[in-house]
Amino acid sequence: xxxxxxFVLAALVAGPALAQTARRGAAPKAPGAPKPxxxxxxxxxxVVGIVVDQMRYDYLYRYWAKxxxxxxxxxxxxxxxxxSCRYNYxxxxxGPGHASIYTGATPSVNxxxxxxxxxxxxxxxxxxxxxKTVQGVGSSGTAGQQSPRHMMTTTITDELRLATNFxxxxxxxxxxxxxxxxxxxxxxxxxxxxxxxxxxxxxSTFYQNALPEWVVKFNQRGLATQYLSxxxxxxxxxxxxxxxxxxxxxxxxxxKGEAAPVFPHNLPAISGVPAAARKDNRxxxxxxxxxxxxxASLTPTPGATPANAATPNLGVLPNTPFGNSITTDMxxxxxxxxxxxxxxxxxFLALSYSSTDYVGHQFGPNSIEVEDTYLRLDQELARxxxxxxxxxxxxxxxxxxxxxxxxxxxxxxxxxxxxxSGVVSAALMRDTLQNRLAxxxxxxxWVLDYENQQVYLNRQLAAEKKLKLHDLAEEVxxxxxxxxxxxxxxxxxxxxxxxxxSGTLMYLENGYYPKRCGDVLVVLEPGWYEAYxxxxxxxxxxxxxxxxxxxxxxxxxxxxxxxxxxxxxxxxDIAATLARLLHIQEPSGCSGVPLLEVLK
Numbered sequence: 001x002x003x004x005x006x007f008v009l010a011a012l013v014a015g016p017a018l019a020q021t022a023r024r025g026a027a028p029k030a031p032g033a034p035k036p037x038x039x040x041x042x043x044x045x046x047v048v049g050i051v052v053d054q055m056r057y058d059y060l061y062r063y064w065a066k067x068x069x070x071x072x073x074x075x076x077x078x079x080x081x082x083x084s085c086r087y088n089y090x091x092x093x094x095g096p097g098h099a100s101i102y103t104g105a106t107p108s109v110n111x112x113x114x115x116x117x118x119x120x121x122x123x124x125x126x127x128x129x130x131x132k133t134v135q136g137v138g139s140s141g142t143a144g145q146q147s148p149r150h151m152m153t154t155t156i157t158d159e160l161r162l163a164t165n166f167x168x169x170x171x172x173x174x175x176x177x178x179x180x181x182x183x184x185x186x187x188x189x190x191x192x193x194x195x196x197x198x199x200x201x202x203x204s205t206f207y208q209n210a211l212p213e214w215v216v217k218f219n220q221r222g223l224a225t226q227y228l229s230x231x232x233x234x235x236x237x238x239x240x241x242x243x244x245x246x247x248x249x250x251x252x253x254x255x256k257g258e259a260a261p262v263f264p265h266n267l268p269a270i271s272g273v274p275a276a277a278r279k280d281n282r283x284x285x286x287x288x289x290x291x292x293x294x295x296a297s298l299t300p301t302p303g304a305t306p307a308n309a310a311t312p313n314l315g316v317l318p319n320t321p322f323g324n325s326i327t328t329d330m331x332x333x334x335x336x337x338x339x340x341x342x343x344x345x346x347x348f349l350a351l352s353y354s355s356t357d358y359v360g361h362q363f364g365p366n367s368i369e370v371e372d373t374y375l376r377l378d379q380e381l382a383r384x385x386x387x388x389x390x391x392x393x394x395x396x397x398x399x400x401x402x403x404x405x406x407x408x409x410x411x412x413x414x415x416x417x418x419x420x421s422g423v424v425s426a427a428l429m430r431d432t433l434q435n436r437l438a439x440x441x442x443x444x445x446w447v448l449d450y451e452n453q454q455v456y457l458n459r460q461l462a463a464e465k466k467l468k469l470h471d472l473a474e475e476v477x478x479x480x481x482x483x484x485x486x487x488x489x490x491x492x493x494x495x496x497x498x499x500x501x502s503g504t505l506m507y508l509e510n511g512y513y514p515k516r517c518g519d520v521l522v523v524l525e526p527g528w529y530e531a532y533x534x535x536x537x538x539x540x541x542x543x544x545x546x547x548x549x550x551x552x553x554x555x556x557x558x559x560x561x562x563x564x565x566x567x568x569x570x571x572x573d574i575a576a577t578l579a580r581l582l583h584i585q586e587p588s589g590c591s592g593v594p595l596l597e598v599l600k
Contacts, residue, residue: 041583044398044558046341047160047348048388049183051098052377053176053357054541055403056365057085057550062243063374066236070382075401079556080598081564087405087549088570089510091452091542094357095128096511097404097571098182102155102350104575104590106510111152113516115178118449118456125449126150129181131206136195138202138211138219143195146177147206148186153589155185156575157348162187163584169338169347173201173331175318175354179404183350189338191350192330194323196315199224201330214337223329224314227322228273232265234368235375244368251412252363253537255316261363267320272312319362321376323355328380332387341392346582351384352404353377364410364539388557398558398581400574403551405541408529412536421527423536424485426450429522436479437472441465453530453542454518455480469519476520485528490521507544555598565597 060072067073075081087097089106091114099105099112107113112128119126129146136144154162157170172184172191184191190208192201192215200219203211211219238247252261255270268275317323331351334340340347356373363369388397414421430450437446442465449456455476462472473491480489490508500506508521524530526545541548553569559581572592579586580594 043346043582044341044396045346046388046392046397047346047578047582048384048397048399049101049348049350050381050399050401051101051179051183051352052401052403052552053094053179053352053354054360054405054407055356055552056406056547057083057403057552059374060552063371063378066240066243066371066375067378068382070385071378072381074382074385075399075554075556078560078562079399079554080560080562082553082569082595082597083564083566084568085402085551085553086546086568086570087551088507088572090507090544091511092405092544092548093452093542094176094404095178095182098179098352099151100571101402101404101574102157102183102185103151103153103587104156104572104579104592105153105587106572106591108510108512109153109589109591111150111513111516112182113511113513114452116451117516118451118518119516120448120456120459123448125451129178131204134204134206136202137204137208138200138215139195139198141195141197143177143193143197144202144204146181146193146204148181148184149206151182151186154587155183156578156587157183157350158185158187159579159585159587160346160348160582161185163582164345167345169340169343170350171334171338171340171348172350172352173327173334174350174352175323175327176352176357179352179354180350183352192334194224194318194326196313196317199312199314199317212337214333218330218333223326224317225273225312227317227320227326228267228271228312228314229275230267232263232267232320232322234263234372236372238263238368241368241371244371245366245413247368249367249413251410251535251537252367252369255319255362261367261369263368265320267316271314271316273314318355319358321355321359321373323358324353324373324377324380327351327353327355328384331384335387335391341388341397353380360407360539362538364413364537365407366409366413395558398560398578399556400578401552401554401556402571402574406546406548406551407539407541408527408543408545408547410536410539411527411529414527419527420525422485422525423531423534424483424524424528425534426530426532429480429483429530430455432483433476433479437476440475441467449518451518453522453524455520455522457519459519473519480520480522485524487523487525489523492517492519492521495521504544507549560598561600563597565595567597569595 093115095115096107096112099110103110115128116125131145131147131149134145134147160168169189170184171189172180174180175194177193180191180193192203195202247262248260254261257270340349359369359373411421411423430447434447444461446458448458462469477489480486495509495512529540573595575590576586576592577595
């Protein structure tokens with residue numbers, strides 16, 4: 001009897017522990033997944049974060065009929081799509097977008113308030129990843145002096161490194177420095193970006209003192225020159241681009257040296273790269289080529305040089321779809337050389353495609369060039385996914401895809417169709433304010449800077465003139481709302497004293513970081529945007545309106561069931577969801593919440 005009672009008591013004690021272990025191990029396993037150690041939740045072998053620069057949500061469906069089966073269609077067919085994903089702050093630019101995706105925080109917390117902002121301490125504008133305390137690796141110029149030092153919080157990639165005692169590898173790959181540096185985080189194994197001065201992928205001493213041998217060999221292949229050695233022609237017959245406007249319209253910007261912004265774009269002549277049949281020494285069809293980057297781009301490639309026969313302008317490459325091709329080339333080589341997802345611990349590849357942004361800025365979202373770029377990007381995604389299937393294993397990698405912001409339609413395009421739109425000259429806005437204030441209060445540099453739709457006032461001059469900053473800011477508000485295209489303006493003091501859960505003012509609040517933002521914040525009318533030259537060519541972004549904030553969000557691969565949700569979600573929810581899937585801590589400033597639909 002005593003033995004029976006002892007057995008029953010032992011069973012009662014062990015029961016909860018056994019049940020807990022059973023619950024922990026109850027999550028469905030991907031085919032062929034290794035059995036995790038007892039009590040350790042399963043994780044994917046690899047996480048791949050894909051950010052498509054300037055991808056509007058509607059691009060998923062605008063070009064649907066022309067996508068192949070292995071790229072965007074595969075993501076939507078096999079993955080989970082959040083159809084109402086939005087940014088919840090302004091300004092919607094590349095730096096803040098990448099930072100928010102990976103930190104799960106808005107600029108008000110992570111501190112990345114723009115691609116550039118005015119530094120009161122130094123009296124000049126600073127760049128989002130600029131770091132003069134480090135040196136370039138693989139580059140002798142300033143293009144390599146980059147790090148994430150301006151970012152005030154950890155990223156999901158940092159948290160993965162912490163959770164695995166730094167055994168996980170985290171690698172960032174992007175044409176743009178900020179599209180690689182910010183996602184890779186502070187504790188990254190490495191981050192690589194493209195230097196238009198030498199046509200190579202480079203890094204900085206923040207990560208390492210020399211490029212790994214595989215990166216050196218990759219650069220020695222000279223892919224940038226090869227991509228630029230042939231004209232950019234359309235992937236399909238020109239007449240089939242029915243989703244786009246005619247090829248020659250006034251609101252598109254030609255490449256320097258072109259008479260008109262039309263196909264074919266003669267990349268050898270534009271870049272100065274000799275025209276030649278290239279030796280195909282990379283994965284993928286040999287018919288792919290590469291191309292150029294216009295001066296109309298709002299984010300020029302660091303180190304770019306004027307095109308001539310003696311010194312080819314390899315900085316042209318990002319402004320063509322082949323900037324995305326070389327990005328995939330680099331990503332596949334990183335996967336192979338670093339054995340990402342094949343080492344027994346979860347690794348992370350932070351991959352961003354930038355050429356969609358460069359091409360969009362130059363030609364606008366309704367152009368054949370943008371459509372062609374997305375049709376070619378679809379092929380690049382198919383190439384990437386096929387490689388993951390072959391190396392990491394089908395269903396073993398967790399992939400998400402989103403965008404750092406959307407884009408506005410070109411104002412001239414909208415006007416041609418009787419739709420409301422307009423352009424505000426940033427320089428004229430700044431100079432108008434400066435002149436008005438000087439006439440009222442005397443000589444002096446009253447406006448130190450106008451950036452990110454924000455006015456930086458000269459606080460020291462105001463104090464010398466015995467003007468209260470509050471009164472001066474309110475005066476600027478009244479001057480601004482008189483300007484064409486301005487919907488409203490708000491003082492920074494009002495932003496800090498109030499709180500909004502929704503609407504336009506919520507976007508301003510979530511984008512405001514006091515140490516780096518201006519004294520007055522501006523909101524433009526829907527359809528209006530800032531430009532540095534008028535008439536404006538192509539497009540830009542940065543507003544709180546749907547065309548800039550509504551972006552795709554897709555999860556695919558490990559433990560993800562097919563489906564879709566129309567429920568409103570925010571970009572900051574991505575990091576929180578990844579943390580839950582990986583069973584790790586959220587980033588230090590994360591305000592997002594796990595998306596339950598994809599966790600089921």
